[in-house]
Amino acid sequence: MRHANETTTALAERTSLPCPNPYELLGPVRVLRKELGLTTNDLAVLTALISFLPRKEREIQDSQRLTLTVVFPSNASLSERANGLDERTIRRSLGRLSAAELIERKNSANGKRFPLRYGGVIRDAFGIDLKPLIQRYGSLATQALQLTEERERLRSLKAEALALRASLLQQTRFDEAKLSTLNMIRNVLRRATLTVDAVLSVI
Structure with missing residues (x-):
């Protein structure tokens, strides 16, 4: 029986990354950091989130670079990859990244992040979706180029x-x-x- 306030979620479609290296997604965000209302800690958290994108799937489907965009690390795991930031700082950073429309939270009933497996394969997850950043990459890159030239x-x-x-x-x-x-x-x-x-x- 599904918990009454659990967020429903359909199977997530794999998304094609706009660049071969997922860390390239950070380039425009770094240039536009102040314009997006972000701090250097927010960039560290975003970098950590990107590091959790599934690498094996990208290698297997390299011709299309299709990947599940939802990551589900715990705050402790995020801290390890974000220069040891404390949990309160990470929560604030996630809030600002969400407000800047770079991530979307997919919350479970208990607030935990975990994968959803179907047939032994991870098809979706409760966690943090990086699809907004991926979808906005092109427009952010254009804005970053204009700002750099200015x-x-x-x-x-x-x-x-x-x-x-x-x-x-x-x-x-x-x-x-x-x-x-x-x-x-x-x-x-x-x-x-x-x-x-x-x-x-x-x-």
Whole structure:
């Protein structure tokens, strides 16, 4: 008899990974970490989760790279692979990863994570599903590329602005008001929230 509040689950379909190495899934997430509201601990937990994806199935079905996306490690096992993070930190990280729509929890009635076997083969599991991350990989990779290009442009423009400021200081005598303006510009260029438009305005 099924427990009254147990989550029902259908047999999970195998999913094709978008990259040969599952750890490549982490690349865009690392770039977009702040934008996704994640911490470095969250990345450690996500890395640990990915390490539990079934490797043998990927080797057997390498031509299609089909794999079950639900992993079911205990928090103790996650801690071992996540730099020894304590259970409270792991729970918070799982919450943020879920809020960022990178994982989905498939809870059993007692909150335990375990596989569901049919005919002696693991067909599904109660645990943590990485399918949201896998399905979003393409769009996350595009966003990460755009952000990387923007950051590179920002660094280039900032270097140009600082070079112009240094050149002016060496070649021209300024009164106190203009020196104060140049000092203000230096402070602007040091801001963590600096934008491309702000640097172009300075230049």
